[in-house]
Amino acid sequence: xxxxxxxxxxxxxxxxxxxxxxxxxxxxxxxxxxxxxxxxxxxxxxxxxxxxxxxxxxxxxxxxxxxxxxxxxxxxxxxxxxxxxxxxxxxxxxxxxxxxxxxxxxxxxxxxxxxxxxxxxxxxxxx
Numbered sequence: 001x002x003x004x005x006x007x008x009x010x011x012x013x014x015x016x017x018x019x020x021x022x023x024x025x026x027x028x029x030x031x032x033x034x035x036x037x038x039x040x041x042x043x044x045x046x047x048x049x050x051x052x053x054x055x056x057x058x059x060x061x062x063x064x065x066x067x068x069x070x071x072x073x074x075x076x077x078x079x080x081x082x083x084x085x086x087x088x089x090x091x092x093x094x095x096x097x098x099x100x101x102x103x104x105x106x107x108x109x110x111x112x113x114x115x116x117x118x119x120x121x122x123x124x125x126x127x
Contacts, residue, residue: 024101027112029121032088036062044082046089048072048100049118053092058118061090069096072103083109090114090121 035043045064047054054066067075069091079087087109091097094117101113114121 024105024111024113026115027088028115029124032061032090032114032121033124035088042085044079044085044087046079046087046100047118048089048091048096058092058122060118061121064090069100072100076104076107079104079109085110087111088114091117093117093119 032045036045045061047060047064047066048069049066050068051066054060060066065079067078087104089097089100089104089111090113091100094113094115097113097117101111104111116123
């Protein structure tokens, strides 16, 4: 029983990160791909890269909203209409989106940081 509780606690801390005023989770690009393919409207997707990155050859996730990380504190209210949804956040590699996840979880949003960013997303493309 103790082993099960320890494993549960470890998994909880691996898959959740402490935000300023709450928790945010992580999500794999493979899980996001299922959500996008199913057109699941219970989620909203936020890209926090720069506009140049968003428009670059690395592409973007279909349906994603762009708010660059350096503009997020000023523009987060644009996300209030989707606050009841779970927000999936991504960037190039996952570092900036972790910062955005901390900011938005602290403002009451339910967020999940996509592991590995658009680079890992691109590696999940069906070949």
